[in-house]
Amino acid sequence: xxxxxxxxxxxxxxxxxxxxxxxxxxxxxxxxxxxxxxxxxxxxxxxxxxxxxxxxxxxxxxxxxxxxxxxxxxxxxxxxxxxxxxxxxxxxxxxxxxxxxxxxxxxxxxxxxxxxxxxxxxxxxxxxxxxxxxxxxxxxxxxxxxxxxxxxxxxxxxxxxxxxxxx
Amino acid sequence: xxxxxxxxxxxxxxxxxxxxxxxxxxxxxxxxxxxxxxxxxxxxxxxxxxxxxxxxxxxxxxxxxxxxxxxxxxxxxxxxxxxxxxxxxxxxxxxxxxxxxxxxxxxxxxxxxxxxxxxxxxxxxxxxxxxxxxxxxxxxxxxxxxxxxxxxxxxxxxxxxxxxxxxxxxxxxxxxxxxxxxxxxxxxxxxxxxxxxxxxxxxxxxxxxxxxxxxxxxxxxxxxxxxxxxxxxxxxxxxxxxxxxxxxxxxxxxxxxxxxxxxxxxxxxxxxxxxxxxxxxxxxxxxxxxxxxxxxxxxxxxxxxxxxxxxxxxxxxxxxxxxxxxxxxxxxxxxxxxxxxxxxxxxxxxxxxxxxxxxxxxxxxxxxxxxxxxxxxxxxxxxxxxxxxxxxxxxxxxxxxxxxxxxxxxxxxxxxxxxxxxxxxxxxxxxxxxxxxxxxxxxxxxxxxxxxxxxxxxxxxxxxxxxxxxxxxxxxxxxxxxxx
Numbered sequence: 001x002x003x004x005x006x007x008x009x010x011x012x013x014x015x016x017x018x019x020x021x022x023x024x025x026x027x028x029x030x031x032x033x034x035x036x037x038x039x040x041x042x043x044x045x046x047x048x049x050x051x052x053x054x055x056x057x058x059x060x061x062x063x064x065x066x067x068x069x070x071x072x073x074x075x076x077x078x079x080x081x082x083x084x085x086x087x088x089x090x091x092x093x094x095x096x097x098x099x100x101x102x103x104x105x106x107x108x109x110x111x112x113x114x115x116x117x118x119x120x121x122x123x124x125x126x127x128x129x130x131x132x133x134x135x136x137x138x139x140x141x142x143x144x145x146x147x148x149x150x151x152x153x154x155x156x157x158x159x160x161x162x163x164x165x166x167x
Numbered sequence: 168x169x170x171x172x173x174x175x176x177x178x179x180x181x182x183x184x185x186x187x188x189x190x191x192x193x194x195x196x197x198x199x200x201x202x203x204x205x206x207x208x209x210x211x212x213x214x215x216x217x218x219x220x221x222x223x224x225x226x227x228x229x230x231x232x233x234x235x236x237x238x239x240x241x242x243x244x245x246x247x248x249x250x251x252x253x254x255x256x257x258x259x260x261x262x263x264x265x266x267x268x269x270x271x272x273x274x275x276x277x278x279x280x281x282x283x284x285x286x287x288x289x290x291x292x293x294x295x296x297x298x299x300x301x302x303x304x305x306x307x308x309x310x311x312x313x314x315x316x317x318x319x320x321x322x323x324x325x326x327x328x329x330x331x332x333x334x335x336x337x338x339x340x341x342x343x344x345x346x347x348x349x350x351x352x353x354x355x356x357x358x359x360x361x362x363x364x365x366x367x368x369x370x371x372x373x374x375x376x377x378x379x380x381x382x383x384x385x386x387x388x389x390x391x392x393x394x395x396x397x398x399x400x401x402x403x404x405x406x407x408x409x410x411x412x413x414x415x416x417x418x419x420x421x422x423x424x425x426x427x428x429x430x431x432x433x434x435x436x437x438x439x440x441x442x443x444x445x446x447x448x449x450x451x452x453x454x455x456x457x458x459x460x461x462x463x464x465x466x467x468x469x470x471x472x473x474x475x476x477x478x479x480x481x482x483x484x485x486x487x488x489x490x491x492x493x494x495x496x497x498x499x500x501x502x503x504x505x506x507x508x509x510x511x512x513x514x515x516x517x518x519x520x521x522x523x524x525x526x527x528x529x530x531x532x533x534x535x536x537x538x539x540x541x542x543x544x545x546x547x548x549x550x551x552x553x554x555x556x557x558x559x560x561x562x563x564x565x566x567x568x569x570x571x572x573x574x575x576x577x578x579x580x581x582x583x584x585x586x587x588x589x590x591x592x593x594x595x596x597x598x599x600x601x602x603x604x605x606x607x608x609x610x611x612x613x614x615x616x617x618x619x620x621x622x623x624x625x626x627x628x629x630x631x632x633x634x635x636x637x638x639x640x641x642x643x644x645x646x647x648x649x650x651x
Contacts, residue, residue: 006203006204006495007492009200009204009492010489010490010492010493010495013196013200013493013521014489014490014517014518014520014521016189016193016196017193017517017521017524017525018520018524019189020186020189020190020192020244020248020524021524021527021528021531023185023186024244024245024528024531025527025531027179027182027186027241028241028531028534028535031538
């Protein structure tokens with residue numbers, strides 16, 4: 001066996017070893033990241049009532065002049081539960097949370113009610129109100145019985161999901 | 168609006184088959200290259216060797232398809248690759264010994280143990296349908312573990328080899344009961360901690376930002392510490408003692424998420440190690456050999472010298488970056504090159520490049536174990552899978568750290584690579600258990616068996632979250648990527 005063959009075998013084996021290791025890691029890559037970010041396609045229907053975003057996209061027609069609260073929260077983020085990572089921009093209109101398809105934030109959550117809770121704004125302050133849900137809405141550890149003010153960063157629990165208002 | 172969707176989990180048995188083919192190529196390729204480099208021809212026993220290994224690996228693959236179709240797809244190939252590479256290197260060391268007129272058949276016996284280990288793994292996968300069954304045997308496992316630990320001390324049964332009394336003689340072959348004991352111990356720790364973790368985690372004063380446990384809750388950790396010290400003193404085995412205590416502290420941390428347990432464990436360990444290093448002769452010798460390895464007096468000391476360690480380091484150094492090539496180094500110059508110093512043998516012949524690939528494989532195995540622990544739904548399974556992963560990681564750390572002179576040398580074996588029947592059997596059982604748990608971790612079973620509190624609504628799965636209606640009334644806004 002010539003020296004060259006031996007050297008080629010030696011280096012070739014190292015390449016094979018690393019090929020195996022890297023293939024194994026490539027298989028794991030999907031599992032390491034675990035999730036996939038999907039942009040929800042917007043379906044604009046001219047007759048559908050539209051609320052005003054705080055930051056209108058460039059292509060949007062001239063937004064009605066509803067002044068956005070200057071320092072209030074800009075979006076709701078789902079920080080825990082099946083929909084973790086979902087964000088919904090907050091305008092000035094109320095946000096309905098629940099499993100019903102007509103809600104603003106539709107939770108795919110066995111433990112939430114059809115129309116579970118409502119977030120609304122009054123005088124620059126956001127309030128959460130429980131809509132008679134079965135399992136309740138919680139601000140921190142307190143069950144919501146009456147409209148409760150929520151600020152950015154407050155943990156809001158609806159069913160298995162945790163929501164948070166973010167600036 | 169952006170949503171984050173979980174990837175559709177697939178069973179992954181096809182992926183596993185492809186990886187298995189690569190893994191077998193790694194193992195058998197090494198065996199063939201050893202023959203080519205030492206005798207200029209393919210080894211005559213290669214077809215038989217290949218048939219055994221391929222048959223067993225594919226057999227396990229079929230068992231997984233049959234009994235655990237959702238099991239992790241990387242664990243088995245990684246294990247098969249390591250085991251195959253270990254077999255090739257042990258065979259290579261046999262050849263090196265033969266060249267010096269020392270006839271050994273470590274390779275053949277290791278192949279037998281491999282076969283037994285893989286059959287045992289298949290038996291575990293077939294026999295154990297649900298890992299939660301093991302929780303019923305929490306305290307039985309404790310008794311079994313203790314019995315296995317003291318078994319080598321029984322006169323007539325236990326034998327003392329090279330100073331350590333950790334073997335028993337059965338049917339003419341020696342066996343290390345502690346290797347099986349670590350599995351039983353992990354079962355006990357997992358079962359015990361899953362019921363008691365709340366008191367261990369929550370009660371107690373807070374000092375300097377560290378949640379300390381109550382004094383009366385310190386009992387179990389003190390008991391584990393004393394037991395591992397007893398192993399150290401009576402069986403004179405540093406590695407096993409370290410593994411038991413490390414496993415307990417790691418599982419305590421997994422169960423409670425309290426850093427204070429790690430701090431307490433490290434303090435206890437440091438105290439124990441200091442006392443042992445100053446008062447116990449054999450431990451003291453290990454420390455001296457570690458700290459003053461290159462001192463000629465220490466190098467030449469006959470029992471407990473650093474000759475083996477330093478020769479291993481020389482081997483690693485002569486391997487360099489790319490190694491001398493399989494079959495072309497001199498691993499036989501290191502005593503116990505086939506068992507304790509298999510890492511330096513492989514490091515010499517495959518170089519740093521090859522050794523790092525092997526370490527990454529162990530990393531992948533550990534990661535899969537921890538990932539299984541994250542994914543599985545019951546607390547016992549979480550702790551048990553985490554504990555098994557810790558066992559593999561801890562053994563690798565202790566062995567590689569010892570061989571590379573990072574920590575004092577201990578008598579643990581490198582899982583799957585080193586020669587040793589009991590270690591191989593125990594580690595195959597560990598892999599089988601991890602595969603079993605990962606099957607239930609990855610299996611998509613959304614219906615919770617015990618609702619953790621509130622009750623789910625009936626028929627709630629009718630509206631998928633990304634149904635079209637869902638987007639109709641959503642505010643228009645600049646899309647923020649799924650930042651949460």
